[in-house]
Amino acid sequence: MPDELRKLLVEHFRWVDPGPAASHLVSDVSGWWREPEILARLGPALADLFRPDRPTVVVSPEATGLMLGPLVATALGVGFVPAYKKRPDGRLIAGPTTWASTTSDYRGRTLTLGVRDRHLRPGDRVLVVDDWVATGAQLRALYQVVAARSAEPVGTAAVIADCPAGLAAELRVRALLTGREI
Ligand SMILES: O=P(O)(O)OC[C@H]1O[C@H](OP(=O)(O)OP(=O)(O)O)[C@H](O)[C@@H]1O
Numbered sequence: 001m002p003d004e005l006r007k008l009l010v011e012h013f014r015w016v017d018p019g020p021a022a023s024h025l026v027s028d029v030s031g032w033w034r035e036p037e038i039l040a041r042l043g044p045a046l047a048d049l050f051r052p053d054r055p056t057v058v059v060s061p062e063a064t065g066l067m068l069g070p071l072v073a074t075a076l077g078v079g080f081v082p083a084y085k086k087r088p089d090g091r092l093i094a095g096p097t098t099w100a101s102t103t104s105d106y107r108g109r110t111l112t113l114g115v116r117d118r119h120l121r122p123g124d125r126v127l128v129v130d131d132w133v134a135t136g137a138q139l140r141a142l143y144q145v146v147a148a149r150s151a152e153p154v155g156t157a158a159v160i161a162d163c164p165a166g167l168a169a170e171l172r173v174r175a176l177l178t179g180r181e182i
């Protein structure tokens with residue numbers, strides 16, 4: 001386990017109080033991108049969690065995942081595919097796209113996540129990468145999208161697994177930190 005990196009991740013993470021109207025603190029991981037050592041080591045550390053599973057592609061949801069996923073894909077020597085969230089303003093993603101809706105996520109939202117069809121091939125071994133797993137709602141929707149494209153979700157590499165061990169096992173989540181450590 002990369003203990004030095006784990007220490008740096010905790011050090012450069014912030015809980016932020018958005019103000020009196022907010023019901024809970026929000027996470028701020030922006031400090032991770034500002035720290036060159038974290039930026040250099042995070043992709044390889046997450047990639048190592050799944051190297052033996054031989055992923056052929058990395059998929060991550062917007063927004064934070066779009067920064068993290070390419071670091072992991074580069075470390076694995078595979079390609080990267082962004083997953084988009086359907087927008088309330090109706091703006092479309094260009095090209096045929098497979099969508100799946102989430103159950104209620106950690107903020108009580110129901111989201112619809114989509115991936116362009118041409119970027120997932122039958123037989124692809126898909127590694128989902130994200131910063132945080134809470135209810136697993138977004139992961140479940142992404143796994144549905146992957147399966148609908150006849151590809152296989154091998155699991156999820158996350159920085160923080162803030163969920164029960166049973167859920168992490170069911171969704172094949174491997175993480176660098178638990179919710180209690182942050
Ligand atoms: O386990 P869940 O309940 O599905 O929640 C976890 C997801 O929620 C957060 O993203 P968010 O949608 O807040 O987007 P962000 O990356 O823009 O912060 C986080 O980055 C995960 O993608």
Ligand SMILES: Nc1ncnc2[nH]cnc12
Pocket residue numbers: 025026027106132133134162
């Ligand atoms: N970014 C985040 N993702 C999931 N759960 C959270 N709880 C607080 N911040 C979070």
